[in-house]
Amino acid sequence: MGRDSAVLDPSREFAYTLADFERVRSMIHRHAGIALADSKRDLVYSRLARRLRALDIETFRRYLDQLEQAPESDEWEHFTNALTTNLTSFFREAHHFDILRDQLRSLPPGKRILIWCCAASTGEEPYSIAMTACEAFGRLDPPVSILATDIATDVLDTAQRGVYAMERVESLSKERLKKFFLRGGGSNEGQVKVVDALKRLVTFRQLNLLEPHWGLKGPFSALFCRNIMIYFDKPTQAEILQRFVPLIADGGHLYMGHSETLSNPPGNIQSIGRTTYRKRSVVRS
Ligand SMILES: C[S@@+](CC[C@H](N)C(=O)[O-])C[C@H]1O[C@@H](n2cnc3c(N)ncnc32)[C@H](O)[C@@H]1O
Structure with missing residues (x-):
């Protein structure tokens, strides 16, 4: 088994590999222009795990396969919502x-x-x-x-x-x-x-x-x-x-x-x- 396809942390609820992270990275980059840093690996897991739970899907690979096969699906909206960082405040940079x-x-x-x-x-x-x-x-x-x-x-x-x-x-x-x-x-x-x-x-x-x-x-x-x-x-x-x-x-x-x-x-x-x-x-x- 290649390093990229090894499950990162077997104690996790959903199977998630380095290859899955790379795929998410390239998909959100193509879709929204967002360039995710290496350090976002765990964040991506926790943000998208909610979607897998909601859809009752057991692995990231299957979730990403489904998403890629359905470019018009509403799931792209959830995927994007989950991966954006929305930090803001009133009169920020006053x-x-x-x-x-x-x-x-x-x-x-x-x-x-x-x-x-x-x-x-x-x-x-x-x-x-x-x-x-x-x-x-x-x-x-x-x-x-x-x-x-x-x-x-x-x-x-x-x-x-x-x-x-x-x-x-x-x-x-x-x-x-x-x-x-x-x-x-x-x-x-x-x-x-x-x-x-x-x-x-x-x-x-x-x-x-x-x-x-x-x-x-x-x-x-x-x-x-x-x-x-x-x-x-x-x-x-x-x-x-x-x-x-x-x-x-x-x-x-x-x-x-x-x-x-x-x-x-x-x-x-x-x-x-x-x-x-x-x-x-x-x-x-
Ligand atoms: C960190 S917030 C900044 C909010 C606000 N402008 C501020 O400075 O407080 C970045 C926002 O950019 C949005 N965003 C990310 N990619 C985008 C894209 N391709 N097109 C439009 N908005 C995007 C995110 O959803 C997020 O709400």
Whole structure:
């Protein structure tokens, strides 16, 4: 028996080999662009073991065979949901929201401002954008529409509900809590709910950044693409970045995650510091 086909830990509930891990790695890379490190071997087991249990399948090999043989199956959604990392928080990397507030205030009045948050996870990021927009315009109905997308459908369901455990909002100011959240009572004790006015500013939609067509027109005055590029390999990052450029409005901003500094930004994208980039306005003669 080859090393790759040896069962890694016979005490486990489901047979799982190194070859299975390599297969998962290549499947999620092809499907979602996610490059899983060697260190994720055990994590992959625990995340997918739940699916094998739910489907009553005894080995990873059989589970992966079934998945590969059914490219249209709903199981791909569960597979993807299980393997994505959805860590996020309200006003994460807070400096971006200060920059956004100033940016929104400086835009000429008139047109509705479009913002795309392309890895929205459980919603904390798009709702932080929405709160910033309300604060920038001093009203609960600012002229802003936020498109919040993610590949994972389970996190989008949470985002759409807008219900969070109290601990998730503990770091927010009293003023924000009061203005933007409703406190749950009775069986909802310990939870808060985003107010409807904030929800109205955000549209949630499933979107895989690897899809060849996103079906988006833009142009977006701000594009939040934070803490997702790190999961992609360099060619995938470069390709997605190139596809962002025409969707960003002239003078619009691209917000990246703290460890996602662009070493080689496309020609008309320039750094304005703190992992924030600006698309140069085209001077028309
Ligand atoms: C670590 S979270 C970042 C959340 C948020 N942007 C933040 O910075 O707090 C990364 C998100 O990217 C999503 N994701 C992973 N691969 C994706 C893809 N190919 N297309 C769209 N979203 C993807 C995951 O589902 C996850 O919710």
